[in-house]
Amino acid sequence: MSEGTIQPDRPQVRTGDTPDLFSKFDPVIAMREGLLASGVEDPFSLVMEKVLSPTRAICNGRETILLGTYNYMGMTFDPDVVEAGKQALADFGSGTTGSRVLNGTYQGHRDVEDALREFYDMDHAMVFSTGYQANLGIISTIAGKGDYIVLDIDSHASIWDGCKLGDAEIVPFKHNDIEAMEKRLRRIPEGAGKLVILEGVYSMLGDIAPLAEMVAVAKKYGAMVLVDEAHSMGFIGDNGRGVVEQAGVMDDVDFIIGTFSKSVGTVGGFCVSNHPKFEILRLVCRPYVFTASLPPSVVATASTSIRKLMQGSNKRAHLWENSKTLHQGLKDLGFQLGTDTAQSAIVAVIMPDLERGAGMWEALINEGLYVNLARPPATPANMTLLRCSLCAEHSEEEVHTILGMFERAGKAVGII
Structure with missing residues (x-):
């Protein structure tokens, strides 16, 4: 179940008491207190005291390998990217206000949209202040009251929130289930507006969608298709355009949503499209119209990074090798993984429960390795998992060092 589908229980109010608006968070408060009471370090409050490179930082006073940053292509310290940001800061100031x-x-906002059009070979590009806002804005604007949205149950929270804001009828289907998706589409009243929302790579388990088959079904029923490629841009596909490129459905997808906070290495979100009426969204999309634009230094770093990613074939090849090595190595050690094979730069390690997952996370941070601890309700099927996000700047030696850390921590905690 996606984090976007979870609705907290209504607070229980005693007669005569003032309603406590925080009561709905009591289960989360109890979970956190129970976790900290067991003696483990808070896995959700880590501070990076100094970042040394795309793969290293000082955490808790010691040098730590970063394996949970989404910095897939390692662009955060690219010299050209950093220099572009410095120059824009000097030329245009700190913000647009x-x-x-x-x-x-x-000019930088136009430049980054030009870079996106070039990268995806599409007619239109629209940049938002975050990837969350891109989903919130595009989905809520194009699908409203009386329209239907058919989406994967494991969709990201930003997708669910975009659906809610637009007031469309929401029709979820079982994760990556083509037959279930078609059943939902078949039941939608004839003549209603239809939008199918999919993700190229699902961020919790790192698995990919069967886009070729799903897009074909969507088009069979006259639905428009939006694909979120946040976790595949720059890495998957011959030109790094994502699973849509790998699956050969670039021309059949109506909207591609992405973010600058993963492979691009900065912050922001975007939508690219070939729809002839797309530009009108700039005047009717509320999360675009009613928020401040990105600072000049940010769009300068983004456009420089995107153009460099067009020549990133060697980095993509190395990242694939890193992913395959880590996935197979963890599997050989006896860990349960989220996918049978390496499908993306995300490798999810399934934990028996939250307590032992937190213990494993702490054992790894003490080894000098940072990963993400993910817990329900953010994860599918109430799983607790350690999410590893590989980087093209991880060396082969670092990946083998990481495997040694996992082996020692896993044995110490009793996971393997």
């Missing part, structure tokens, strides 16, 4: 439809469009 306005929205894109008022004073918030600088």
Whole structure:
């Protein structure tokens, strides 16, 4: 179940008491208190005191290998990217202090949208202040009251929130189940607007969607298709355009959503499309119109990074080798993984429960390795998992060092 599908229980209010608006968070409070009472370090409050490179940082006073940052292509310290940001900061100042439809469009905003159009070979590109806002804005604007959204049950929270904001009828289907998706589409009233939302790579388990088959079914029923490629841009596909490119459905997808906070190495979100009426969204999309635009330094780093990713074939090849090595190595050690084979730069290690997952996380941080601890309700099927996000800048030696850390920590905690 996606984090976007979870609705907290209503607070229990005693007669005569003032309603406590925080009561709905009591289960989360109890979970956190129970976790900390067991003596483990808080896995959700880690501070990076100094970042040394895309793969190393100082955490808790010691040098730590980073395996949970989504910095897939390692662009955060690229010299050209950093220099572009410095120059834009000097030339244009620290911020725009306005929205894109008022004073918030600088030359850099046009440049980064040009870079996106070039990268994806599409007619239109629209940049948002975050990837969350890109989903929130595009989905809520194009699918509204009386329309139907058919989406994977494991969709990201930003997708679910975009559906809710737009007030469309929401029709979820079982994760990656083509037959279930078709059944939902078949039941939608004739003549209703239909939008199918999929993700190229699902961020919790790192598995990919069967996009070729799913897009074909969507088009059979006259639905528009939106694919979130946040976790595959720059890495998957011959040109790094994502699973849509790998599956050969670039021309059949209506909208591609992405983010700058993963492979691009900065912050921001975007949508690219070939729809002839796309540009009108700049005037009717509320999360675009009513928020400040990205700072000039950010869009300068993004456009430089995107153009460098166009020539990133060697980095993509090395990242694939890292992913395959880590996946197979963890499997050989006896860990339960989220996928049978390496499908993306994400390798999910399934834990027996939250307590032992937190213990494993702490054992790894003490080894000098940072990974993400993911827990329900954010994870599918109430799983607790350690999510590893590989980087193209991880060396082959580092990946083998990581495997040694997992082996020692896994044995110490009793996971393997």
